[in-house]
Amino acid sequence: MLTYRQLLILSYISSIEGGIQASFLMQALHISEKTLKKEIREINQILPIKEQIEYSARRGYWLSLVSSETQELIEASFQNNLEEYIDKDRTNQILMILLYEKDYISMETLANRLFLSKSMLNRHMDKSWRLRKYIEVSPVKGLKIPWSERQKRNFLAKYFFLNTSTLPLLNEKIDLEKLMQKLYYILQTLMVEHHYYVSGLAFTTFYHYLLITIIRQQQGFTLEDEASPLPVSNLMNEIALTIQKEL
Missing domain, CATH: 1.10.10.10 (Winged helix-like DNA-binding domain superfamily/Winged helix DNA-binding domain)
Known part of the structure; x- marks a missing residue:
């Protein structure tokens, strides 16, 4: 099959x-x-x-x-694979909302955000293996994705991309198009200046990761401290400083 x-x-x-x-x-x-x-x-x-x-x-x-x-x-x-075809968008919407929640969210609140009834949301969650795999369910507290901030950013960078249709789900007011253009220009300019050429999927994933990082940091999501921080190249330092200054 x-x-x-x-x-x-x-x-x-x-x-x-x-x-x-x-x-x-x-x-x-x-x-x-x-x-x-x-x-x-x-x-x-x-x-x-x-x-x-x-x-x-x-x-x-x-x-x-x-x-x-x-x-x-x-x-x-x-x-x-019928679930994948029919329900993938709704599954992604549910994951997107939960990945941008700091704490548990009730079924009722989630259903209202998606303009669904609680019974319809329950049925969808029952038949979606992705939701059963990723989401922690508490009868008292509600729903949550119990990942570290680093795991969430990596997952979002690889499998999701913010756009004008998903951004309203996060209740976030931001000029996404302007942010995307500015970030893309910063990365391209600095990589050329440092003679560091990356393209294709590697560049896209890195670009997505930085875009998600900027938005999540604006919302108060911060990375956990590392026991042994990795060394940072001159290029990465300059990218970080330029983003802080211009964005």
Whole structure:
């Protein structure tokens, strides 16, 4: 059976004629080249021999044939991953709110923030393995994600991105577009000045981490003290000082 991510990869490759470049898939799915290749290998282990995903440097990835058997496999996998397709946005909204709460939040408050009834929110949480895995539930206090601040920032930087639709969930008034543009300019300028060239997923994740750090620090979230602080490069020191001065 195909996983949710494998279904997404297969849907992209099968729907775009002439082939699709690896860089597009990596950017669209927020995954590394190593992860993409691993997923392709696993997909090909499931697909019939005559319907293997092929690759060339010029065309990228493509499929020559999609039989009725493969269509049935896709449909069965879709049904198996139905929660991912239908409820992923709502799950992300719930996680986003809880990741930006300093303490427990009641089911009633969370339901009101999402414009849902408590019964509908309960049903969604019961069937979402992600929510069951990440959220600590107290019958008295309510809901909370019991992670350290560092864990929360890393998770948000890798899997979430703030935008004009998610920001209102945090009850935060901020000129996000202006902040994003200014931060991007600071990073690009200083990295070039220090002859430190980073691009692709590495740069994007670092940029997201700093953006989230700025917003969370404005809201009063601070990192725990480290027993053995890591040494900081001249570039990182200058980035920190420039952000403090200009943002």
